[in-house]
Amino acid sequence: xxxxxxxxxxxxxxxxxxxxxxxxxxxxxxxxxxxxxxxxxxxxxxxxxxxxxxxxxxxxxxxxxxxxxxxxxxxxxxxxxxxxxxxxxxxxxxxxxxxxxxxxxxxxxxxxxxxxxxxxxxxxxxxxxxxxxxxxxxxxxxxxxxxxxxxxxxxxxxxxxxxxxxxxxxxxxxxxxxxxxxxxxxxxxxxxxxxxxxxxxxxxxxxxxxxxxxxxxxxxxxxxxxxxxxxxxxxxxxxxxxxxxxxxxxxxxxxxxxxxxxxxxxxxxxxxxxxxxxxxxxxxxxxxxxxxxxxxxxxxxxxxxxxxxxxxxxxxxxxxxxxxxxxxxxxxxxxxxxxxxxxxxxxxxxxxxxxxxxxxxxxxxxxxxxxxxxxxxxxxxxxxxxxxxxxxxxxxxxxxxxxxxxxxxxxxxxxxxxxxxxxxxxxxxxxxxxxxxxxxxxxxxxxxxxxxxxxxxxxxxxxxxxxxxxxxxxxxxxxxxxxxxxxxxxxxxxxxxxxx
Amino acid sequence: xxxxxxxxxxxxxxxxxxxxxxxxxxxxxxxxxxxxxxxxxxxxxxxxxxxxxxxxxxxxxxxxxxxxxxxxxxxxxxxxxxxxxxxxxxxxxxxxxxxxxxxxxxxxxxxxxxxxxxxxxxxxxxxxxxxxxxxxxxxxxxxxxxxxxxxxxxxxxxxxxxxxxxxx
Numbered sequence: 001x002x003x004x005x006x007x008x009x010x011x012x013x014x015x016x017x018x019x020x021x022x023x024x025x026x027x028x029x030x031x032x033x034x035x036x037x038x039x040x041x042x043x044x045x046x047x048x049x050x051x052x053x054x055x056x057x058x059x060x061x062x063x064x065x066x067x068x069x070x071x072x073x074x075x076x077x078x079x080x081x082x083x084x085x086x087x088x089x090x091x092x093x094x095x096x097x098x099x100x101x102x103x104x105x106x107x108x109x110x111x112x113x114x115x116x117x118x119x120x121x122x123x124x125x126x127x128x129x130x131x132x133x134x135x136x137x138x139x140x141x142x143x144x145x146x147x148x149x150x151x152x153x154x155x156x157x158x159x160x161x162x163x164x165x166x167x168x169x170x171x172x173x174x175x176x177x178x179x180x181x182x183x184x185x186x187x188x189x190x191x192x193x194x195x196x197x198x199x200x201x202x203x204x205x206x207x208x209x210x211x212x213x214x215x216x217x218x219x220x221x222x223x224x225x226x227x228x229x230x231x232x233x234x235x236x237x238x239x240x241x242x243x244x245x246x247x248x249x250x251x252x253x254x255x256x257x258x259x260x261x262x263x264x265x266x267x268x269x270x271x272x273x274x275x276x277x278x279x280x281x282x283x284x285x286x287x288x289x290x291x292x293x294x295x296x297x298x299x300x301x302x303x304x305x306x307x308x309x310x311x312x313x314x315x316x317x318x319x320x321x322x323x324x325x326x327x328x329x330x331x332x333x334x335x336x337x338x339x340x341x342x343x344x345x346x347x348x349x350x351x352x353x354x355x356x357x358x359x360x361x362x363x364x365x366x367x368x369x370x371x372x373x374x375x376x377x378x379x380x381x382x383x384x385x386x387x388x389x390x391x392x393x394x395x396x397x398x399x400x401x402x403x404x405x406x407x408x409x410x411x412x413x414x415x416x417x418x419x420x421x422x423x424x425x426x427x428x429x430x431x432x433x434x435x436x437x438x439x440x441x442x443x444x445x446x447x448x449x450x451x452x453x454x455x456x457x458x459x460x461x462x463x464x465x466x467x468x469x470x471x472x473x474x475x476x477x478x479x480x481x482x483x484x485x486x487x488x489x490x491x492x493x494x495x496x497x498x499x500x
Numbered sequence: 501x502x503x504x505x506x507x508x509x510x511x512x513x514x515x516x517x518x519x520x521x522x523x524x525x526x527x528x529x530x531x532x533x534x535x536x537x538x539x540x541x542x543x544x545x546x547x548x549x550x551x552x553x554x555x556x557x558x559x560x561x562x563x564x565x566x567x568x569x570x571x572x573x574x575x576x577x578x579x580x581x582x583x584x585x586x587x588x589x590x591x592x593x594x595x596x597x598x599x600x601x602x603x604x605x606x607x608x609x610x611x612x613x614x615x616x617x618x619x620x621x622x623x624x625x626x627x628x629x630x631x632x633x634x635x636x637x638x639x640x641x642x643x644x645x646x647x648x649x650x651x652x653x654x655x656x657x658x659x660x661x662x663x664x665x666x667x668x
Binding site for chain 1: 526529530532533534535536540543544547550551554555583584604607608611612616617618619621622625626628629632633636637639640641642643644645
């Protein structure tokens with residue numbers, strides 16, 4: 001093997017590792033910043049665009065920087081990587097404590113996007129147009145880009161291994177890869193040694209610091225004083241976190257957005273699960289979502305067969321650990337759990353259901369919004385007989401406007417002939433029951449809910465009254481998901497750029 | 501002038517790649533499943549196609565863009581009318597890989613036109629960012645018509661720009 005081919009192999013190994021680092025860096029940055037800025041679709045797109053902007057800057061500078069300047073910038077950047085994810089969480093907490101400036105958050109995000117991705121983007125152009133080793137730029141591009149993409153796939157595999165775990169094992173692997181990249185790129189044993197020692201030192205107590213810095217974010221950015229972080233993992237879909245108040249109450253957060261508060265759980269489960277189950281006594285019932293499994297015990301006594309379908313195993317893990325211990329579900333032999341996407345389950349299942357409970361988050365991302373569309377409700381309708389009932393929480397009180405509760409109700413009205421809405425002051429939101437032939441009346445609902453919430457605070461809107469509320473509402477459909485953009489944008493701007 | 505033209509071609513190609521990739525993903529997520537497997541299938545197939553595209557000896561822009569666009573509409577038809585056939589996911593995966601061929605060969609072609617790697621990746625990546633934002637904004641505003649028309653519009657735009665380049 002001649003000197004040139006040995007050099008080529010070294011460069012290939014370097015690019016392979018750079019590809020893997022890029023993949024892991026993309027995952028860590030997007031997950032963490034989406035959770036810091038709260039995971040609406042607008043934020044997901046913004047953070048992803050920031051990461052790719054970092055790449056663009058890397059490409060732009062890759063061949064403009066002198067070798068020595070690149071070396072020092074690279075060294076500075078790679079050593080700062082040892083402060084991830086604590087440094088940006090501390091900085092976000094600091095920004096929050098000093099007025100929650102949107103400009104400062106954006107600056108923070110773009111600065112870290114530069115650190116996360118720019119330096120990795122420099123290698124490929126530099127090596128393709130590197131020293132002449134006999135291979136043409138064309139040949140080097142083919143080899144190097146192929147190798148970098150292969151590394152990216154390996155990064156994917158590493159991320160897959162880290163799912164449903166805390167962040168620290170992934171960070172340790174990332175720092176190990178960075179150590180190898182540092183050695184191959186700079187060929188300096190002293191710097192590599194110092195980096196390796198610091199990485200080992202930083203790995204000690206990593207999990208505790210990960211939890212503490214996340215806890216700090218919740219204390220400052222979410223304004224939850226004296227909160228304790230019990231659980232924080234990255235599922236294949238989102239960051240799943242459980243927090244506990246001093247009084248023992250718990251919160252479940254998904255990508256930085258509050259999914260549920262244990263003190264609200266009773267009300268939510270009462271209206272979305274217990275009431276419709278008690279009134280319909282379904283032969284077969286289906287719960288879509290409800291990763292905490294907290295509504296299972298509410299429906300189970302009233303049905304002959306109960307199926308739960310949840311997409312995210314990470315939420316199920318958090319649910320079983322902190323909200324519904326597995327022993328409470330022991331002996332429920334008429335209940336089964338399937339890990340699947342709700343619409344895939346319905347499209348592939350041949351079963352019919354008498355009651356379908358939609359216990360899913362508000363439509364703040366496209367994927368969540370699809371499960372609130374008229375098309376999805378029509379799919380549910382196709383798996384029901386005429387008097388089958390679907391129960392949906394409307395993410396707010398139903399009013400005569402074009403906001404989420406009215407648009408979801410309008411979508412239900414497109415798929416079902418009758419919709420009844422319960423507006424609960426206790427629950428601070430409305431709940432809808434829809435069917436082609438509702439097997440219960442307003443009086444029935446009032447009767448079974450009277451011991452839970454009195455008549456003054458629970459308003460029941462009958463199917464006949466529903467059209468009045470929908471005069472300004474456009475039904476949520478796959479072709480009209482503008483709500484995701486509009487609501488996400490309003491929330492984002494209100495949170496970070498509204499002076500009031 | 502040629503430099504600007506090449507930069508614009510790289511930019512619009514990145515835009516096209518982003519819209520095509522996200523359209524494939526959304527098609528499968530709407531019609532089949534939003535499970536992580538769908539995302540993995542799209543991403544890995546695209547990468548396999550890209551690597552294959554880097555190594556195939558010849559592929560012109562009209563053919564590369566045309567193959568990607570035709571594959572997209574075959575997958576569109578298949579997942580819209582027969583989403584749960586056992587061949588749907590393998591065919592979709594093959595379609596994405598075929599669309600990825602140009603994503604690989606494009607870089608080689610642009611290098612042959614005397615563009616440097618940093619410049620190609622810079623402009624292509626900027627186009628990709630615009631494509632990401634366009635896709636999200638466009639899909640949430642108009643939904644399925646976006647999936648039906650926009651990849652075709654971008655492909656036709658690229659095709660016409662490649663024809664306009666030829667005389668020089």
